[in-house]
Amino acid sequence: MPEILDQARTQVLDNGVGLDEAGVLAVLNLPDEHLPAALQLAHEVRMRWCGPEVEVEGIVSLKTGGCPEDCHFCSQSGLFTSPVRSVWLDIPALVEAAKQTAATGATEFCIVAAVRGPDARLMKQMREGVAAIKAEVDIQVAASLGMLTKEQVDELVEMGVHRYNHNLETCRSYFPNVVTTHSWEERWETLKMVRESGMEVCCGGILGLGESVEQRAEFAAQLAELDPHEVPLNFLNPRPGTPLGDRPVVEGKDALRAIAAFRLAMPRTILRYAGGREITLGDLGTRDGLLGGINAVIVGNYLTTLGRPATDDLKLLDDLKMPMKALSATL
Amino acid sequence: MTELVEPAAAQRWCDRCGEPADTGAHAACQAARELEPPRYCTHCRRRMKVQVVPTGWSAVCVEHGESRG
Numbered sequence: 001m002p003e004i005l006d007q008a009r010t011q012v013l014d015n016g017v018g019l020d021e022a023g024v025l026a027v028l029n030l031p032d033e034h035l036p037a038a039l040q041l042a043h044e045v046r047m048r049w050c051g052p053e054v055e056v057e058g059i060v061s062l063k064t065g066g067c068p069e070d071c072h073f074c075s076q077s078g079l080f081t082s083p084v085r086s087v088w089l090d091i092p093a094l095v096e097a098a099k100q101t102a103a104t105g106a107t108e109f110c111i112v113a114a115v116r117g118p119d120a121r122l123m124k125q126m127r128e129g130v131a132a133i134k135a136e137v138d139i140q141v142a143a144s145l146g147m148l149t150k151e152q153v154d155e156l157v158e159m160g161v162h163r164y165n166h167n168l169e170t171c172r173s174y175f176p177n178v179v180t181t182h183s184w185e186e187r188w189e190t191l192k193m194v195r196e197s198g199m200e201v202c203c204g205g206i207l208g209l210g211e212s213v214e215q216r217a218e219f220a221a222q223l224a225e226l227d228p229h230e231v232p233l234n235f236l237n238p239r240p241g242t243p244l245g246d247r248p249v250v251e252g253k254d255a256l257r258a259i260a261a262f263r264l265a266m267p268r269t270i271l272r273y274a275g276g277r278e279i280t281l282g283d284l285g286t287r288d289g290l291l292g293g294i295n296a297v298i299v300g301n302y303l304t305t306l307g308r309p310a311t312d313d314l315k316l317l318d319d320l321k322m323p324m325k326a327l328s329a330t331l
Numbered sequence: 332m333t334e335l336v337e338p339a340a341a342q343r344w345c346d347r348c349g350e351p352a353d354t355g356a357h358a359a360c361q362a363a364r365e366l367e368p369p370r371y372c373t374h375c376r377r378r379m380k381v382q383v384v385p386t387g388w389s390a391v392c393v394e395h396g397e398s399r400g
Binding site: 278 | 349366371378379382383384386388
């Protein structure tokens with residue numbers, strides 16, 4: 001057994017203290033023959049510190065495309081020649097999407113907008129949309145609207161938004177290679193305000209942006225420092241027309257190593273499968289991740305791309321005897 | 332996938348890359364479309380307004396109407 005896994009067994013599994021950056025790097029550098037042991041340990045950590053429940057979420061894009069920012073992975077930037085056009089979802093369609101999500105048994109519904117930060121029109125749409133959902137659908141509402149002012153944070157709390165997603169996307173040292181129109185620190189500032197407001201913090205990122213293994217470890221350590229309630233883990237799905245459109249997808253084994261390593265860095269967080277798992281891991285890898293530290297999934301489609309049918313994921317959870325988190329457990 | 336718009340006798344444009352459907356290789360486009368909605372109208376090559384929701388998608392061409400999946 002590699003020394004790092006022995007160390008993690010005591011430190012993380014027994015004591016609930018996450019690995020530091022050096023420890024995460026050691027896990028990311030484990031040879032293939034030790035990957036099953038790393039996944040097994042990460043699974044034990046998840047079961048010990050989070051329990052067997054899996055949190056299921058659906059997401060929808062309230063405002064698609066036309067974003068003024070230049071996140072190099074994103075097909076919704078208005079600065080690239082992506083085929084994605086700008087479009088707004090109306091309130092009845094938003095409520096219907098929440099109903100469809102709730103019908104899967106999901107407890108979370110995240111409303112997302114491709115913006116630098118919300119303007120008055122978007123905040124009005126949010127206010128009306130969240131109120132309409134709460135009137136008709138039993139589901140927790142989360143939001144992802146870019147960078148916020150303190151006033152906007154307070155307004156979202158008042159609306160009843162219980163969790164706010166704002167991904168750091170990658171580590172601080174690599175961020176300028178991925179985004180030039182705003183800084184990592186600006187994102188961190190929004191996350192601080194969200195934390196102080198009492199909303200739950202959801203913050204993750206994307207692997208496969210061209211970062212080194214060392215930078216993946218740096219990212220995990222920075223997320224652990226933030227200590228978010230939830231970490232959505234995406235794998236780059238290269239989008240046509242974006243600066244990262246020709247990048248290779250993350251190797252399945254590297255993705256699984258990252259899942260185990262991020263779990264060992266953050267034993268108590270909700271670690272969620274987000275975009276890109278279909279092309280990076282496929283069906284078998286999806287199962288391996290759920291047995292290797294993942295305890296939450298986005299079901300159904302993403303913002304501009306399609307996911308596996310929700311029924312496939314729900315059947316997988318059933319096969320694995322992993323119960324879906326009940327709404328009552330989230331309130 | 333359920334297409335509400337009747338397909339034309341011949342689809343002139345690839346709905347993923349927007350290039351002529353009868354020239355070039357579109358096998359990769361077809362494979363990618365398993366996990367992507369269409370982006371270009373196959374009749375006129377216009378970029379469509381596409382809305383993805385958790386259980387489906389809709390794509391609107393200003394000239395040729397809406398399709399859904």
